[in-house]
Amino acid sequence: MRLRNPRALLVIALAVLFIALSVFSFSKIWPKQGNLEPLAVSTPTTHHDTPNASNVPKAPIVGTKNNNVNTYPIEQVDVVIIGSELEGLYLARAAADEGLKVKILDPHKEFGGQILQSQMLFLDETRDDQGHLLVQGRVKELFDGFRNAKIRKLPEFATYMNKLVKDIPIESGIVINDIEQISTPDNMHKIGSIVYSNEQNEKKKITATYWVENSDYAALISRLDAKRLPGLEKFYGQKEIEYMxxxxxxxxxxxxxxxxxxxxxxxxxxxxxxxxxxxxxxxxxxxxxxxxxxxxxxxxxxxxxxxxxxxxxxxxxxxxxxxxxxxxxxxxxxxxxxxxxxxxxxxxxxxxxxxxxxxxxxxxxxGELPTYPYVREYNHYEMDYVLKPSDLLSGTMFWDNVSIGGYPLDLQGTSANKWGIEMGRPDKYGMPLRSFLLKNYENVIAAGKNVGSSAIAYGSTRIQPNTSLAAESIGVILGQLHGKQKLREITPEEMAKLQQYLSLHYQIKLTGVTGTNKISGWNEEEIRKLDTGEITYPSYIQTRKKPVPKK
CATH class of the missing domain: 3.30.530 (Alpha-D-Glucose-1,6-Bisphosphate; Chain A, domain 4)
Structure with a gap:
């Protein structure tokens, strides 16, 4: 059909042009399904929010925005050690020797903790009531060298510690920026990753199967949803927190x-x-x-x-x-x-x-003056099991022993009691794996000064041979599990096999040991008062009336 009206022709042409332009524009803003570009969405990390977790840092939101990638270099390892105190280095060494990938991140600018930086080069041995040496494991080499005058000066200690961490990467002077915390199906917490800054202020991200607190001020645990236990301030009746x-x-x-x-x-x-x-x-x-x-x-x-x-x-x-x-x-x-x-x-x-x-x-x-003090104590945090004075003085041994400890319950002075006080002398006692696992956290391990212990029991548990042996044992166990099983899932039967492995391959004896029970016959009230510090064992035992046996 032929259109003879010019005006009609113009209207039709304009309509066709409008339709063409609309189709072209729509195809630009809504591409075909097969060519969809990913939207720039940042997914926040999962956190477990509790009323007591106000100090828990939030992890960074990592994603893409305007095609600019906002990510950090990511490193994956099996075990991260926070801090370079001597005790935790034994865990690092053992885990590395067992084939795990280990890295040390030290919040202090210089390596070596109380040994090298505080120059605390006077070592306290652990012995039982018969004078038998309780020092076991790799730390025995250090204590033997100290006793025999072969390791006495700072360079000699430095040589020993450098050998201990040989081929284990260390970054000193780091700052923890963000901690990714995840809620697990069994209502536990779990650290997924940490973002930290190095000394050059470069941000990095690291993931690990396990995280080890090995600093003298709980640089990691203090930022988690962990429960602080009463300290010596309760024992001395002080209002303010004070450490040894x-x-x-x-x-x-x-x-x-x-x-x-x-x-x-x-x-x-x-x-x-x-x-x-x-x-x-x-x-x-x-x-x-x-x-x-x-x-x-x-x-x-x-x-x-x-x-x-x-x-x-x-x-x-x-x-x-x-x-x-x-x-x-x-x-x-x-x-x-x-x-x-x-x-x-x-x-x-x-x-x-x-x-x-x-x-x-x-x-x-x-002589040369130190640039850092010897820190004896910081906060005590709740672990799966908290060691008490009654555990030590009764010579209790645990199915999950990772160390055999000993030493007086030596509470060094505070402003409230400048000379300090001794609360009893155990023969020897066991230290369970559970006392080094942070309560409610699936993959956080305590080392050294961070042992799960009441403030009074800490007078003994804090001594280096005790927690050094525990750390080495845990490092070996981690290597044997190799990520196939969680530490908390170890059964008594499996633990017995691991302890046998430690004995055979590391000459660490954790079973078949008996400690003298120095509170045998005590009633529940006496034990309660012993654990709270209401009873001072050395003086109480002199006047305690023994129960008259029934005829």
Missing amino acids: SAGMMMKFKNVDWKKFNTAFNLLKPEEKSKQFGGGYVSDSFAIGLSGMTKAYHPSNDRVFLRGLNAVNQRDGDVLINALLVYTVDPAKPESIQDAVALGNKETALILPHFRKTLPGWEHAEL
């Missing part, structure tokens, strides 16, 4: 140790008591002499000179663990710096007192 005093190691040079040893041991017992308050001096060590230290008057109330733990480092060098600094919070850098300033200033004031009162010290001079 920190120590500032005192180093001296130009000491004639031979003269010191000879002169002291030529004295009769009554003369030793009169001049020095008793004590003990040998070729290697000087212990006590608290009468001499009591004669020193500190320059302020925050420092205190207790009895000596002194070691002859050879060549006229002497290191002493005796100077306490009170009210130090290891989580606060300003508190640490304050402790260092107070301690090192007091060391210089103590030197003239030693020159005047100790034979062989007439020409002594100050």
